[in-house]
Amino acid sequence: MAKEITSRAENYSQWYNDIVKKAGLADNSAVRGCMVIKPYGYAIWEKIRDQLDKMFKETGHVNAYFPLFIPKSFLSKEAQHVEGFAKECAVVTHHRLMNDPNGKGVIVDPEAKLEEELIVRPTSETIIWSTYKDWIQSYRDLPLLINQWANVVRWEMRTRPFLRTAEFLWQEGHTAHATENEARQEARMIHDLYAQFTEEFMAMPVIQGAKSENERFAGAVDTYTIEALMQDGKALQAGTSHFLGQNFAKAFEVTFMNEKNESEFVWATSWGVTTRLVGALIMTHSDDDGLVLPPKLAPIQVVIVPIPRPDPELVAKAEEIANGLKAKGVSVKIDLDDSKRPGFKFAEYEMKGVPVRLGLGARDMANNQIEVARRDTKEKDNVSLDGIVEYVTELLDDIQNNLLKRAYDFRQANTTRVDNFDDFKRILDTKGGFVLAHWDRTTETELKIKEETKATLRCIPIDAPEEAGICVYSGKPSSRRVLFAKAY
């Protein structure tokens, strides 16, 4: 047994770390709080990125790139915004090093102090809105629909690979609109796009909702979120879309002339998802044998293992099958490594979450069949080589659907409606998961609940039906249930 991972039951955090490491997704780095994303982990991110990028472009957005550094003065222009990020910013104060006159090594050259310090972007609203001011003159310049793929830095106390790192990769969309309504629609449209993406591609169902005032993005009027439920019963915020009102337009004086030749402030949105999605993917589907990937995001969808070794006849047949699959758009790897035995390879590909494994040996060739193993259920079947391409492409769809259904069923089974605070606490302590409860819509109650239960108000679901009830904490009237959970 070369590689083993801690079971989820034994230690969920350790299980997660083991998967990240042993599936080859990421390593710790020499820099505290920062990870190295390894090729296999990055390949998953690329799949996520490419699909989202396509969806953004289909909805009229274009990509651009803004600077990593933000003048300190920019960050202080929007009061709530700076308050939200001030505690976790990396600051550049100097621009030069020099040899240490007292010994070996280098020191910061005290002569090279910057006149104005630069902040490493924790998010780009300020630099972008200072730029948009110059780009927008007329209603004819609107809407401005721009996205950027970038890295950002938030100096977090405690980090975990993919879920929270000091530096992470993301996309941030920043749009400007002539009317409030159009901006609100944009924020909601992206919110829907995110939900569609996570469900269709990540096979991860999400609850769509609005954040409470307390949980809202610093500087936003409304924040929409997609909340996913992880296997340990904790919620994970997987993406947010913000309606920013005219807050940034006012802070950066971004105005335009409307059709009546009147000057107006523009209406704004911003929205983003991060490499955290890779963490979400891990914690939604994986099991005690390793990573489980949905076919639509798997860097390798099918691996063919010649058994017992890659002999020429087997490889020739494997290539024939692989070419058939590739013609259908399936990514296939033929394992040509002859230094490892099949059993080792099986375990390895299971650890890496490859959705389908085909085992091809002389015995199979003689019987005109092949061994098909699916990662999600670990079932194995001997399947005729005739029509194998169709069989596998259908199986990939089936796995994708099965993962979504499994995650959805898990969420259903771990979503509990409660009507009093005793039940609320009991469910969170025993079962965990999502809790749907009535809430009186005050921040005071929200904070009390958080203090007493560690559960946070994840969102006010957009599809929650109107339902008369009383707040589980205060007993005051409420018209709909909201979503609480312990969260990452």
Added chain:
RNA sequence: CGGGACAUAGCGCAGCCCGGUUAGCGCACUUGGUUUGGGACCAAGGGGUCGUAGGUUCGAAUCCUACUGUCCCGACCA
């Protein structure tokens, strides 16, 4: 930033309490051979400033002090 644990080869660990030749084991790696349908076996080999800096001592992986880092549990957060 609080509470706890840990730091010895790429990874996982033993040795430390009770200081004493050349610091050991498993996995991984290299070479050769035998194997090969679920993590092969045999043999030979390479790889270490024992986290860093001080201190005690004739002598420190081992004892003392400080620092740094990592992990787990909290608080903060995508």
